[in-house]
Amino acid sequence: MRSRVVTAVALLGLAGCAATTTGGVGPIESGGLPTATPIDLGFDAETLDRLADDAAAFGSTCFLVSRQGKVVFARYWNGGGPESPQEVYSVTKSVTSTLVGLAQADGDLSIDDAASTYIDSWRGTSSEPVTVRQLLSGVSGRFWSEESDYSELIETSDRTAYAVALDQQEEPGTVWVYNNAAVQTLDAVLRSATGTDPAGFAEERLFGPLGMEHTRLTEDDSGHSTNVFFGMQSTCPDLARFGTLFAQDGRWDGRQLVPGAWVREATGRPSQPLNVSYGLLWWLNTDGPDQLAPKARPELFAAQGLGGQVVLVDPRSDTVVVRLGGGEDQGAEGYQIADATRVVTEAMVAPYTG
Incomplete structure (x- = not known):
């Protein structure tokens, strides 16, 4: 087998807003989540302030x-703000996986299952044997080009x-590709399998029970498709709820x-041998x-989107870090x-209490 790792390039920019800074002093704007002081839960407050300043330099909108x-x-x-949803790009994929x-x-x-169980048009074609697992793992072999995926x-x-x-x-299972279009076919899989649209399914089974009041999956212009590879609107507190769930x-x-x-299947081990940094739509x-x-422990995992949108989960210490910002692709120079992970490696002074 051969491996071809295709990394994400720019999708769509997210316009910046006038700078206003809150937090750091006074009550924590937690979006309705319970709060605690940093020291009570094993963090150095000054280091968290420094890491937040570093995040701000990348054009962040929130850091939690x-x-x-x-x-x-x-x-x-x-x-x-805690009640100001924004596009979170490929963080959406980890919700789709869920x-x-x-x-x-x-x-x-x-x-x-073969995805063709749920996508009739793939039956009798070379896509017939592609499994749902392979769509989640990045090894479906479905068509990819930069023009197709990002334009x-x-x-x-x-x-x-x-x-x-x-x-x-490509033959399924032989090439790993970061393929947005392959992930989008999971909209068809979910609709056929569950009998409902993914946006409604997410609200009923995930967003509602978690109290993610400012989060939603979006539709495309046709009104027939739910965006499942990107397009979710959310906030730092809502994504902290999602991260805490995991x-x-x-x-x-x-x-x-x-x-x-x-949870363990999606995030506890590589989903395939071609890219060991990838689970089931989780990094x-x-x-x-x-x-x-x-510098961080190997059991950490994350949802990640264009422009440095990050939901980091450290299951061993039950810690979640959320950073959101603009949608500009800053490449290796961005967040x-x-x-x-510096929150865990630098700011955490009492790493594992349970």
Whole structure:
């Protein structure tokens, strides 16, 4: 097998806002989540301030740290706020992965099913054997080009129809590609399997129970497709809720919202051997020469989107770091998962209390 890792390039810019800074002094703007002082949950407050200043230099709109479900630090800039949703780009993918996990738990599908079970037009074609797992793992072999993924897919009115109609480019399981169109076909899979649109499914099973009041999946211009590779609107506190769900093995407020087995399947190990930094639409800090954050522990994982949107989860310490900002692609010079891990490696003075 051969590996081809295709990294994301620019999608769409997100316009900046006039700078206003809150947080750091006085009550924490936690978006309704419980709060605690940094020192009470094992953080050095001065280091958190310094890391927030570093995040601000990247054009951030918010920077939030929570532990054990309590917000210990939150700052906002550039029009950001606890109730001000913004585009979070490919962070959306990790939510889509979770919806697939919920559908599997309901018995509506298995990720080892051929996706053609749910996409009729793939039957009798070279895409017929592609599995749902391979769509989640980046090894579907579905057609990819920069023009297709970052221009035509964005501009078309019906993104799911466009994505489903693309050809099979490689044999499934032989090439890893960061393929937005392949992920978008999961809209068709979820609709067929669950009998509802992913936006409604997400609200009923995820956003509503978590109290993510300022989060929604969006539709494309056709009104027939839910954007599942990007397009989610959310806030730092809402994404802290989502991250805490995964930090706590799928539990929230005493309820098992997502099976713990799914959390471990999606984030606990590489989903395939071609890119060990990738789970099921989650980024993993797996040991190796290309480790995302070499100074941090390998069990950390993250949702990540264009422009340095990051939801970092450290399940061992039950810590979540959320950073959001503009959608400009700053490449290697922009905010990275490794920057978020500094909360754990530098600011945490009592790492593992449980």
